[in-house]
Amino acid sequence: MNYIVENGKGILAADESNPTCKKRFDTISVESTEENRRDYRQLLFQAEGMLNNIGGVILFDETIRQSTSDGTALVDLIKQKKALPGIKVDKGLTPFENSDIEKVTQGIEDLDSRCEEYFKMGALFTKWRAVISIGNNFPSQGCIDENAKLLARYAKIVQNNNMVPIVEPEVLMDGSHNIQECYDATSRTLKSLFQNLEKENVDIPGTILKPNMVTPGSDYQEKISIETVANETLRCLHESVPENLPAITFLSGGQSETVSTEHLDAMNKIGGFPWKLSFSFGRALQAGALQTWLGKSENVDAAQSAFSHRALMNKKAALGQWSINLEI
Numbered sequence: 001m002n003y004i005v006e007n008g009k010g011i012l013a014a015d016e017s018n019p020t021c022k023k024r025f026d027t028i029s030v031e032s033t034e035e036n037r038r039d040y041r042q043l044l045f046q047a048e049g050m051l052n053n054i055g056g057v058i059l060f061d062e063t064i065r066q067s068t069s070d071g072t073a074l075v076d077l078i079k080q081k082k083a084l085p086g087i088k089v090d091k092g093l094t095p096f097e098n099s100d101i102e103k104v105t106q107g108i109e110d111l112d113s114r115c116e117e118y119f120k121m122g123a124l125f126t127k128w129r130a131v132i133s134i135g136n137n138f139p140s141q142g143c144i145d146e147n148a149k150l151l152a153r154y155a156k157i158v159q160n161n162n163m164v165p166i167v168e169p170e171v172l173m174d175g176s177h178n179i180q181e182c183y184d185a186t187s188r189t190l191k192s193l194f195q196n197l198e199k200e201n202v203d204i205p206g207t208i209l210k211p212n213m214v215t216p217g218s219d220y221q222e223k224i225s226i227e228t229v230a231n232e233t234l235r236c237l238h239e240s241v242p243e244n245l246p247a248i249t250f251l252s253g254g255q256s257e258t259v260s261t262e263h264l265d266a267m268n269k270i271g272g273f274p275w276k277l278s279f280s281f282g283r284a285l286q287a288g289a290l291q292t293w294l295g296k297s298e299n300v301d302a303a304q305s306a307f308s309h310r311a312l313m314n315k316k317a318a319l320g321q322w323s324i325n326l327e328i
């Protein structure tokens with residue numbers, strides 16, 4: 001597992017469900033067909049910047065079963081670039097106790113048998129995403145605890161199947177809340193998560209945490225500095241995350257590509273923590289590549305360059321060696 005985050009490497013989250021992929025493709029007016037999704041993922045996995053910068057790739061169920069037009073399994077493309085294949089195993093969200101807003105994650109019932117199948121297909125790690133929303137009367141403790149309980153049950157089942165679980169409790173950026181509200185929600189969530197992981201006897205040294213950074217909501221009006229986000233995120237992690245957890249790989253959650261990189265770099269420059277601090281970005285690794293590709297084969301090289309650049313920038317950030325001059 002240390003391999004995934006060795007020498008500043010991080011994770012490419014390419015596990016968008018088909019509805020999410022459609023949303024992304026709509027922004028470039030490309031139809032979300034099985035073939036187009038395959039072509040796009042193939043483009044990413046064949047990019048030069050996978051090598052040395054990306055230690056693992058999270059796939060969606062459809063993708064782990066796909067091959068390139070010349071018959072190479074996408075899983076093998078990933079391995080050729082010396083990255084480990086992983087798989088999203090949750091089945092998306094459903095309302096928490098009839099709430100209009102709060103959600104719990106589905107997919108625990110048949111998880112054991114699906115893990116067995118994915119392991120045979122070459123998956124070495126997995127991801128389960130829980131979602132926590134901030135608003136006037138939430139997150140409720142009940143919703144936090146239910147999600148944490150499911151994350152812990154998931155992690156135990158995955159470890160029993162000889163794979164590494166990534167636990168992802170995402171406090172959403174949606175809303176106009178301030179950074180303190182995000183801090184509080186993230187802190188409550190992480191505390192409940194680690195209590196439940198302990199209760200389920202999950203092996204913490206064999207687990208990866210994929211949290212949000214502590215930021216204000218996306219509709220919050222004031223500008224908050226990079227250093228404030230870095231400091232508040234680290235303070236929150238120090239408060240709740242055990243020292244024997246090996247790695248924390250952040251989601252980007254709707255932050256722009258450069259801002260995500262800057263935050264990660266700032267945290268690694270501050271240092272003083274026992275975990276590897278790296279990335280598991282979806283949008284913050286792919287946005288430029290997607291906007292360059294536009295579904296056209298003549299743009300594949302340029303799109304791969306855009307992706308390779310972002311992968312390298314995030315590796316630098318995971319080492320605390322990024323600077324704005326490298327972006328030009």
Ligand code: 13P
Nearest residue numbers: 013251252253281282283
């Ligand atoms: P973002 O980096 O786009 O938030 O995606 C990461 C992810 O895997 C969300 O579940």
